[in-house]
Amino acid sequence: MIQAITVIGLGFVGLTTALGFAEKSFRVRGVDKDSRRLARLAAGQLPFHEPGLDDALRRHLGKGFLLTPGIAEAVRGSSLVFLCVGTPSGPDGDADLSILLQAAREVVAAIDDVAPVVLVIKSTVPPGTTRDVVAPLLRSLPDAAGESVALAANPEFLREGCAWDDFLRPDRVVVGVDDDRGWALLAEAYAGFAAPVERVTPTEAEFIKYLSNTLLATLISFANEMSMIAGRVxxxxxxxxxxxxxxxxxxxxxxxxxxxxxxxxxxxxxxxxxxxxxxxxxxxxxxxxxxxxxxxxxxxxxxxxxxxxxxxxxxxxxxxxxxxxxxxxxxxxxxxxxxxxxxxxxxxxxxxxxxxxxxxxxxxxxxxxxxxxxxxxxxxxxxxxxxxxxxxxxxxxxxxxxxxxxxxxxxxxxxxxxxxxxxxxxxxxxx
Ligand SMILES: NC(=O)c1ccc[n+]([C@@H]2O[C@H](COP(=O)([O-])OP(=O)(O)OC[C@H]3O[C@@H](n4cnc5c(N)ncnc54)[C@H](O)[C@@H]3O)[C@@H](O)[C@H]2O)c1
Missing domain, CATH: 3.40.50.720 (NAD(P)-binding Rossmann-like Domain)
Known part of the structure; x- marks a missing residue:
């Protein structure tokens, strides 16, 4: 049973996720390494424009949603830890995973008991990242806690501008998880959402997110190419x-x-x-x-x-x-x-x-x-x-x-x- 949920990274995705789970009556802790962002949130102000999120912050801040100053405090006693940090483009266009991997290391270092934790990657990462990069990293850490952490990939499909509505009313939830304990906790987390929860492998979950975004990009470029031809005609x-x-x-x-x-x-x-x-x-x-x-x-x-x-x-x-x-x-x-x-x-x-x-x-x-x-x-x-x-x-x-x-x-x-x-x-x- 879920004790508490931790969300690391309170940007568009993380803040929406944190407040969304608070709306569903979970105890949620949020952490961000940007102290200015944390201070604004603590004052009840959104760091960006997102309809509906401001009211949600007012409703849940200090109640179901607590801000914590560091990862250690945020992670203690949590069953699910969502990583919602940025995955920007690297120099060759590859996904720069350094922020994500650093946050994963910090989570493992913060786990001070053997209470089972599921580390859920909500950030968008290329297919194969959880299996081929994050899992070996956790196994290689000197801290034994890395071994006891289960991993899941749970990509987010929200659109900026309607993030709150998209999170609360998803058309489907994609949970990529190999391990049954992780699946049980994530199924519990999403049980209150009226949407099918699709269980796939972590690599498939990561792939689905890219299927979605690259199809949209392809539609746009197709339309733009046709418009350039039309302009010349x-x-x-x-x-x-x-x-x-x-x-x-x-x-x-x-x-x-x-x-x-x-x-x-x-x-x-x-x-x-x-x-x-x-x-x-x-x-x-x-x-x-x-x-x-x-x-x-x-x-x-x-x-x-x-x-x-x-x-x-x-x-x-x-x-x-x-x-x-x-x-x-x-x-x-x-x-x-x-x-x-x-x-x-x-x-x-x-x-x-x-x-x-x-x-x-x-x-x-x-x-x-x-x-x-x-x-x-x-x-x-x-x-x-x-x-x-x-x-x-x-x-x-x-x-x-x-x-x-x-x-x-x-x-x-x-x-x-x-x-x-x-x-x-x-x-x-x-x-
Ligand atoms: N923005 C979107 O519409 C959207 C939609 C779906 C998926 N995504 C994906 O979700 C991820 C996050 O996107 P975003 O737009 O919310 O990013 P963002 O840049 O708005 O937010 C990321 C936050 O993580 C914080 N952070 C970084 N490292 C940290 C650490 N070690 N500890 C605590 N906090 C840390 C940053 O300070 C920042 O506030 C990306 O992988 C993105 O591709 C974004």
Whole structure:
């Protein structure tokens, strides 16, 4: 029976997981090595924007959800320890597992009795990581506790912007575990969720997460490649043609959101799709598998951003003021990691465009602080539109659609195809 649950790493995934299990009445302890993040959480503030999580934090902080200053205190007496730390891209695109492995070592060092602990890897890791990297690491540690720790892989499928809802109402839970004790505890943890809990091996669980993310990345790159062809052909209404594609009855029954991935924009971004596609392509290269499709998905994601810059420079001269609307990688999020806006603005600066003013309803501060680009930031979308010669929609926030629909007094480069024509048609390159 579960005594307590520990969550290590309180980012998007970890904080949602911790509060989600507290919502299901488990005693949860959370730890993060970022003291600023811990202090904000202790004050009841979210370190990022995520609807629903703020109320959950208020409900559970100091009750079902306790913050602890270190891993040792967090792990003591816990039955399940979830690792939710980052797994960024390494230099060759491989998954950098150093943060995860360091956290695993710290957990083992903190186990001071032989109480059985299941170490659950919720971070996204390439298939084979639990079996071929984490398990041998634990066996090699001088501390005997490493031997008594059972391992499981339990990838997370939540989407930023609806993380709370996705966690509480998953369509399926994937539990990769070889050992029956680990399975029993994880089955208990997820018993209160109305979703099938699929028991697979840890390697299969890890693989399923990459199946999911690389399919989404592939759909996006496919749509982007087709949109580049359509742009050259000319006279093609992207919104209408893709809308009619989605009318095919074979799409029906799939959640509506799936069709939104088979729709062009200016490239996939965020923390997951870019790094996970890179990581699996790297794994394929290492294993000698010819994974041309994945390599092309990545190449197309770079090409669509170059095409976006071409569309802007075809419309705006270097002396003109360009207004970039949208800095987060998607609407309803303040996450700017791998945001296409970064590459697009950097590309414009490289081509000598110096007069750039940008806006985002939520992500301006994050973007300015993370990337420190020599551009200006507007207080409001209206202000940016008014002072720009050419307006670029880089993130499809509803606010921008409402503001710009029907506006015809200045060129709008709609990189997300979110406006109805004629504006979109007006800036299509001629063949
Ligand atoms: N963000 C998403 O939408 C999403 C969705 C599904 C899966 N994932 C995967 O989940 C993992 C986490 O993603 P995220 O977006 O939550 O990352 P994040 O960067 O937002 O959060 C990770 C947290 O872990 C903390 N941390 C790192 N090392 C630690 C240690 N030794 N002890 C305690 N805390 C430590 C960091 O300070 C940070 O707060 C990644 O592998 C990611 O690929 C992310």
């Amino acid at each position: 000319g006279g093609i209404d992207i919104r209408r043609t893709f809308g009619i594609l989605h009318g095919d009855k074979r799409w029906h029954g799939a959640p509506a959101a799936m069709a939104s991935y088979a729709f062009p924009g200016c490239g996939f971004g965020g923390y997951c799709l870019p790094k996970d596609t890179q990581a699996i392509a790297h794994l394929a290269r290492r294993l000698g598998v010819e994974a041309g499709l994945l390599e092309q998905v990545i190449a197309t994601n770079a090409a669509i951003k170059r095409a976006a810059i071409d569309r802007i420079t075809a419309t705006a001269g270097p002396a003109q003021m360009i207004g970039i609307l949208g800095l987060s990688f998607k609407p309803e999020s303040d996450d700017v990691r791998e945001s296409p806006s970064l590459d697009i603005i950097a590309g414009l600066l490289e081509r000598g465009y110096r007069r750039i003013v940008a806006h985002d309803p939520m992500a301006t501060a994050n973007f300015a602080e993370s990337y420190r680009l020599p551009i200006e930031y507007g207080q409001s979308a209206r202000e940016v539109v008014d002072c720009s010669d050419v307006v670029v929609i880089a993130t499809a926030w509803c606010e921008y659609v409402n503001l710009l629909t029907g506006v015809a007094d200045k060129p709008v480069v709609d990189l997300r195809h979110c406006l109805k024509p004629p504006i979109d048609d007006a800036e299509q390159p001629t063949p």
